Every structure is written in structure tokens, then in C-alpha cells.
Amino acid sequence: MSPVGLSCYSRWLSRFKTIYSQSTVVSFSSTATTTAPPNENETPLSRPAPPPIRVALTESAGRGVFATRRIGAGDTIHSAKPLVSHPSLAAINTVCYFCLKKIQTFSGSQRQGVSLCCEKCKESSKVFYDVEKRADWLDFDDYCRTEGMKYPLLVKRLACMVISGAAQANIVDILQPASLTQEMILKMEEGFCLLQCAFSKANIRKEHTSFLTKQWYTAVLARIRINAFRIDLAGGVYEDLLSLAAASVEAESAVGNAIYMLPSFYNHDCDPNTHIIWIENADAKLKALHDIEEGEELRICYIDASLSCDARQSILSQGFGFKCNCLSCKRLG
């Protein structure tokens, strides 16, 4: 999913019916940065306020995210840290290997060719790097580079996190998977073999890699295919949401890819009421583009909304496997 184009700024209020009785309980590491009334059993300083949203079933797009109170235009609805992120191979020398922040004049720390922007990222990266650095990734990275594949890098990082005990092997199971054809599964086989081979040559103990089956690899990739975000950093300080959105569209600053928990439940709309942005690093911010009423579904745009309806339908169908049911598409056709 990538940030929305500028044509999405026309206003509409979605009329999706919230099915209140079928809320899905999802745990996620997101925080709201807008003010919300504190829970009466908590002191205001004890925890960040929960975001003003919940995940529930929509009428025809599976689960979706709904506002639990009115949200003002321009408000940050919540922020979200990635479950897993990875720089694109082209950006590996210019961004932090952990948070994907751009490194202009290098002042952090460097380990075997990868750069980390600060001590905190150096510490945090141990959850995958202590395992990763034990193996030789030349063949695996070459495969990703020559095939133009970015998602296997996320699987590799997740596998390292599982081996180190920092993540559960089933951490992304809750996300919706893409349906894969036999041809797609066959194409994934080479990546799986290279990943398995790298760990086995590094003498990682078998009991630590028992989760790493072909089924696990394809199931994770099937989820990443639908739920991964391409990260374009807007950078800088912007006075309003429009200039910030313009910066993220124009910057051509894709630095990598990431998967998140809560942002993955946002459905697509060609004329969305919510925008996902990255300012400095892979921490995402979800912002309201318009005033949003309590109970309204929050939707982001997965693609360039300025494309024609036919082009949008074709990308959404081929890339994401669904026919868009948003109001703009329904109106046109």
C-alpha cells in the first residue's frame, strides 16, 4: 500500500454501517496523540490514551476500522510502530537499518555495512541482527535484487526475530492473506530454499528453525502481499496536512517496506477520509483528512487516487485481489 495521491481531497462521508455486535478484539502497539478522556481507573499519566477507533466487521469488505468518537480534520488518529520493517536494497546505505530514517551525515553506528542512526536503534535492532549477522545473505539478497523482490526481505527479518525469541511465528496470522495461485507459490520456493539454506549453513540450531516450513514462508508472504506498506518519508515540518501529503507524494523517497498491525485493518477508498504518512522514519501516523463522525468507517487510499476508475480497478484487482466497493467506484460503474 502506498500513500494517497492528491486528488483524494474531495469530501465525502462514508455511510458504512458499523456492526457493533461483532467487534474484533485486536491488540496492537499504537498510541493516540489526540486528547481523549482518561479511563476513570487510571491516572492520565499512567498510559497513553487508546486511539479513538475500533476494528469491526463492515458490510462487504471484511474487517474495517471505525471511529469511536468524532475526529477533527487534521487530527492524528494514532501512530503505529511496524511489526517488521526493512529498507529497500537500494536504500540500505542511506537509511537506518532499524527505523529507516534517512542518514545524511553519518553519526550513528555502523556494523558490517549496515547503518544505525542512534544507540536506541542499535539496541532495538538486536532482536533480528544478532541472528542475521551469523549467516551469509549474499545469495538471498542477490535473489531479491535480481528478481526485484522486496517482500522476502521482510520474511527474512521476521524469521530472525522468531529465532531470537523476539516474535511469535504466528504474529501475522491475524492479517488477511492474499489468495495465491500455484504459480505464485512455485515462484516463492526459491526464496524459501535460500532462506532455509542461509540459516542451516550458519548452524542455527534446528529446534530454533522448526517453524520455518514452506507453508510458513508462503503464508507470511501471502499476508505481506496484501498488508505491506511502501514507506515514503515526507520529512521536514509541514504547516498543514495538504503540504505534508504533497511532500510525501512528490518526494520519491521510498526507503523500504513495513507491516503493521492496526493500519492493516484499514480498508481502501478511492476518496478516503484518512491518510497514512511517515515523517522521519518507519513509525506511521494516521491522520484524518476530513471531520469524521462517530461510527464512520476510516479508510485510506492504497494507490494513486488520481488514476482513472478503470486503472484503479485493475491495480486493486491484480495487486490486492479485490473489486473496490467504495462510493466513487460504485457511482462510476
Ligand SMILES: C[S@@+](CC[C@H](N)C(=O)[O-])C[C@H]1O[C@@H](n2cnc3c(N)ncnc32)[C@H](O)[C@@H]1O
Ligand atoms: C489490508 S486488508 C484491509 C482489512 C481487511 N478488510 C481485513 O478484514 O483484514 C485489504 C483487504 O480488505 C478488503 N478491502 C479493502 N478495501 C476494500 C474495498 N474498497 N472494496 C472491497 N474490499 C476491500 C479486500 O479484501 C482487501 O484485500
